[in-house]
Amino acid sequence: MGNQHKTDEFIRKLVRKQGPEKAPDNFTDKVMGRIKTNPVIDDTPLLSTGTWIAIILGVAAMIVVIFTVDIPFFDQIFSTSDIQKVSMNIFSEGFFNSIAAFIKGLHLSSTTLVILAAAAGLVALERLLRKRFGSAKLLFI
């Protein structure tokens, strides 16, 4: 340990003799010039309002599809538990009925609705990920 400390001190002395590289002349002026042409401080939140709306719509669409459309797969799942009944009690039944009536009025098949809900979810997820990891450089901050 003592030896290593001595070695470190020796190397430190050598490296400090060399010193850091000197930034070029007018470096600060060049940086400040670039800032003047692009003076915006990025204080936008991680998720924009639009992203939040997309996420909420996506989630709402999935909930609506799950609880209002007659999909055999979900029926099988819910038949083994009381999830559907509980859920319908938690949310307003009238609200779901009106949405169900609206969806049925569109004459869309359950498969189409599932696809739409999944697409909405994916769009929301894509926007979320693009916002966070839009460029490789952003990953590092």
Place this chain on the structure above:
Amino acid sequence: MENRDDNHYIELVIHGETAAYAALVNRHKDLVFTIAMNITRNREDAEEVAQDVFLKAFQKLAGFRKESGFPTWLYRIAYNESISKVRKNKIKILDLEEEILEFIPEEDLEEDIAGLDELEQKQVIAKILDKLPEIDRVLVTLFYLENQPINEITEVTGLGESNVKVRLHRVRKKIYLELQEILKMRSLNIIN
């Protein structure tokens, strides 16, 4: 402008006094440029990277959480921007050679290098640092020049603590090996 701490200028900048940012640039430009040089090994690229680093830091200043010091945050941006730059240029970042280094007696080397004049010592250390892989050059800059503790170096580089320690251990040996070689060549008058 008064010599206040970084946080003072950061607050000014966040509250709209853009000109206060010049003090931060002046204070940290050499180290940021050094890190960029360590990795890009090219002054033009390093200048471009260093400018980008300060521009990016300015734009993200409101998001700087002060959990780590401003220099650590800035060096992390510098490190990552430099790596991105060399990747874009498709320059291969050299990693540490996995050779087993023999133990080198240190005392003699210290005496030998002390016998060189100031300029010669600088030339010798420049030559040694130039031979190190890029990431190790950054470690040398942060650990020996900037005196940063290991935990802050891990924040800057994203390397694990044990990885940093192992690399620094190998760098020590490598520096001694190179030093020994250069001094031996000098004593034989093979190089100047």
